[in-house]
Each structure stands twice: as C-alpha cells, then as structure tokens.
Amino acid sequence: MPKNDQNPAPLDVSLTGVRGPKGAKKTPFEGDPRSLWRVSQxxxxxxxxxxxxxxxxxxxxxxxxGEDALAERAEMLADLQELMWAHVVSAPEAEQREVAKAIAARVPRRSPQEKARREELFSPEVESALSGLARGPRVLLILQGMDAAGKGGVVKQVVSSMDPMGVEVAGFGKPTPEENGEHYLERVIRRLPRPGHVGVFDRSHYEDVLVPTITGSESTEELERRTEALKLFELELVRQGFVIIKVMLHVSPEEQLDRLISRLDREEKHWKYDPSDADSRAQFSLYQSIHAYLLEATDADHAPWHVIGADRKWYSRLAVQELLIAAFADLNLRWPAADYDVETERKRLLES
Known part of the structure; x- marks a missing residue:
C-alpha cells in the first residue's frame, strides 16, 4: 500500500501563555509526543x-x-482548553483570522481534481452541511479500538479533566433506519464540535467503513471509495479550523480476553458486555487487518493516526493526554488582553 502524500508539517511552537504546575516538565515523555506513536514510522x-x-x-x-504525571498535566490540559475558548469568545477578529488561516494552511487549497472527486463521493447534503460549518479552532479527538480497549476510560480519566461545558462526546454505532437513508457522513457532521469546543468520537466515522467491510455488505471497491471520502472529509474539516487527533488504542487479544471475562465476573459490569463482543473477538485478526489498512491509508500530518499500546490503561491515558496538550500548544494562542483598564475596575470593585 503506497504511503499517502505528505502535507505541510503541523505548527511546532513552544507552550506559551499557559500556566502549569510549578516545576512541571514540558512533557513526561522522552521524545516528541507528536511522533512517538505515529503509524507512519x-x-x-x-x-x-x-x-x-x-x-x-x-x-x-x-x-x-505515570499516574502522578496524568494528574499533574491535567491542570495544563484544562487551562489549554479554556485558552481556546477564550480565544474564540474574546480575541480580536484579526487575531482569530490569523489563527484560522494558520490551521487551514496545514492542508493544500481545494484543487479542481478534489472538487470533482467530492462531487462523486459526497452528496449535495454533505456539501451543504460542510459549507454551513462555522469557521474557528476546535479539537476533534477520534478514538478507535477493539472492544475493551479503554476508549471509555480515556473519556473518563483524560477528557473529564476539561470543562464539561466545552466538551462534546459522541459515539457512532449501528445507523438508525433514518440514517440509513442518507449519506453516511451526514450523521457525523451533525455531531462535530463547535468552534472553541473539544469533540470526542468514542468510535467514529471510521466505523462506517470498518463494519460494512467486516460483514461483507460492501465490496472492496466501496471500501476504497469510502476511504478516499474520509480523507477528503478530514481535509475540509482542517480548512474549517479543526485540529484532528486520531488514536488507535491497540490492545492485545490476551488482555482483551481478560477484560471481557472480568465484565462477566462482576455484576456491576454486566451492562458493559454484549454477546456480540464474542463474535467480534472471533474475528480479531480480520478487524486488525482492516484497521491497519484504514490507519495507513488515512494517516496524514494534518490528521495523524497514533497507535498507542493499551494493555496498560494508565499509559494509554497519559499518552492521549499528552497528544491533546501538544495539539493545543501548536495553536500558539494567547490570553486575550482586557479591553478595559484593570486597575480602574479593581478600584471600582473595592469601593462597591
């Protein structure tokens, strides 16, 4: 399978404007977290x-x-999320335009060839929905993985450290009858985060390529068409200000079995088990094969895939947290300056 074309490198700037715990290291990892888990290696x-x-x-x-580092860096992650929201709400328009321009510059401008392919692969409804998206910075974290890989744990332990008012979590299971009557990307667009927000897909638009291929309801040709559609879709999201982080939580079959059995051993975990989990496990190798194809085919600098070992839950959570911190830092945002005299307002408050 050929490597996908390289896109301009993401912004690489130092973390500024954000307070972290006193004496905290820049990152608990040795090496750049942007590249430690990249599938391209x-x-x-x-x-x-x-x-x-x-x-x-x-x-x-x-x-x-690792658990200490996770707790310590959670404060920085929360501040970074708040900084992005403050930028969208209060930064001068000129500064907002510059940030939007910098994010869009991570991908090429739309070419006539891309426009033609979109007409073949997208529906008019998809194009209309995309054109209606508000422009502005927002982060989209995409989590994929086999059953019991730890996607829910990442949401609980990492995402929960951010202000819940600024986080939008969505999952994509089997389409409803209504969704089956529309283009598969329409339901995804409806759940995209707004500017200034963090969106988390606990399973994502990749399910609409993965599952039909596993079940055999779609042909190899359709697999290739849908894969190309996802690449074009993510290109357009970046042009609208999305910062995309894609994570494959990679669990071993042995660890997955232990976790699934533990759900049966504990009454309070029975609700998390579904008999279809055993069916999926029986096709573990096939799932891995299709996942591998999708990860390599859709990996790009503007929408990178990171394969993170998930047998140690604490480690995978720390890794995802650090990817989020790096993505926020690359925006190089600053706290908006006050448009009033601070000392005057301090005096007024003290005299009130």
Whole structure:
C-alpha cells in the first residue's frame, strides 16, 4: 500500500501563555509526543501486530509515576482548553483570522481534481452541511479500538479533566433506519464540535467503513471509495479550523480476553458486555487487518493516526493526554488582553 502524500508539517511552537504546575516538565515523555506513536514510522504495508501493546514507548517511569504525571498535566490540559475558548469568545477578529488561516494552511487549497472527486463521493447534503460549518479552532479527538480497549476510560480519566461545558462526546454505532437513508457522513457532521469546543468520537466515522467491510455488505471497491471520502472529509474539516487527533488504542487479544471475562465476573459490569463482543473477538485478526489498512491509508500530518499500546490503561491515558496538550500548544494562542483598564475596575470593585 503506497504511503499517502505528505502535507505541510503541523505548527511546532513552544507552550506559551499557559500556566502549569510549578516545576512541571514540558512533557513526561522522552521524545516528541507528536511522533512517538505515529503509524507512519512502521514499514508499509502496516500490520497492527508490529505495534507494541504493552511497551511504554517514550516513558521510563513506573505506574505510580505515570499516574502522578496524568494528574499533574491535567491542570495544563484544562487551562489549554479554556485558552481556546477564550480565544474564540474574546480575541480580536484579526487575531482569530490569523489563527484560522494558520490551521487551514496545514492542508493544500481545494484543487479542481478534489472538487470533482467530492462531487462523486459526497452528496449535495454533505456539501451543504460542510459549507454551513462555522469557521474557528476546535479539537476533534477520534478514538478507535477493539472492544475493551479503554476508549471509555480515556473519556473518563483524560477528557473529564476539561470543562464539561466545552466538551462534546459522541459515539457512532449501528445507523438508525433514518440514517440509513442518507449519506453516511451526514450523521457525523451533525455531531462535530463547535468552534472553541473539544469533540470526542468514542468510535467514529471510521466505523462506517470498518463494519460494512467486516460483514461483507460492501465490496472492496466501496471500501476504497469510502476511504478516499474520509480523507477528503478530514481535509475540509482542517480548512474549517479543526485540529484532528486520531488514536488507535491497540490492545492485545490476551488482555482483551481478560477484560471481557472480568465484565462477566462482576455484576456491576454486566451492562458493559454484549454477546456480540464474542463474535467480534472471533474475528480479531480480520478487524486488525482492516484497521491497519484504514490507519495507513488515512494517516496524514494534518490528521495523524497514533497507535498507542493499551494493555496498560494508565499509559494509554497519559499518552492521549499528552497528544491533546501538544495539539493545543501548536495553536500558539494567547490570553486575550482586557479591553478595559484593570486597575480602574479593581478600584471600582473595592469601593462597591
């Protein structure tokens, strides 16, 4: 499978304007978190078994060190989220235009060839919905993985450290009868985060390519068409100000079995188990094969795929948190300056 074309490198700036815990290191990982888990580092064609599931890539500490770092860096993540919201709400229009322009510059401008392919792969409704998106910075975290890979744990332990008023979580399961009557991207567009917000897809638009391929309801040709559509879709999102982080939580079959069995062993976890989990597990290798194809085919600098070993829950959560921090930092935002005299307002408050 050929490597996809390289796009302009993401903005690479130091973390500024954000307070973190006193004495905190810039990152608890050795190496740049933007590249530690990138699927592009593996040989082509990519094979998921080649990626580690238990190795602590870039992290030399133990579990206690990782959990301490997760708690310590949560404050910085929360501040970064607030900074993005403050930018959207209060930054001068000129500054907002510059940030939007910088994000859009991560991808090429739409070419006549791309326009023609979109006409073939998108519906008029999809194009209309995309054109109606408000422009502005927002982060979209896409989580994929087998059952019990830890997607929900990432949402609870990492995403929950941010202001819930600024987070929008969505999941995509089997389409409803109404959704089956429309283009598969329409339901995805309806759940995209607004400017200034963080969106989390706990399973995503990749399910609409993965599942039909696994079940055999779509042909190989349709797999290729839908894969191309996802690439064009993500290109357009970046042009609208989306910062996309795609994470494959890579769990071993042995660890997955232990976690699924534990759900049956504990009454309070029975609700998390579905008999279809056993069916999916029986096709573990096929799922890995299709996932590997999708990850390599849709990996790009503007929408990178990161394959994070998920056998250690604390490690995968720390890694995802650091990817979010790096993505926010790359926006290089500043706290909006007050449009009033601070000392005058202080005096007025004290005299009130």
């Amino acid at each position: 593996f040989a082509s064609p990519f094979s998921l078994p080649d990626a580690p599931t238990r190795k602590k890539v870039g992290f030399k500490g133990k579990k206690d060190d």
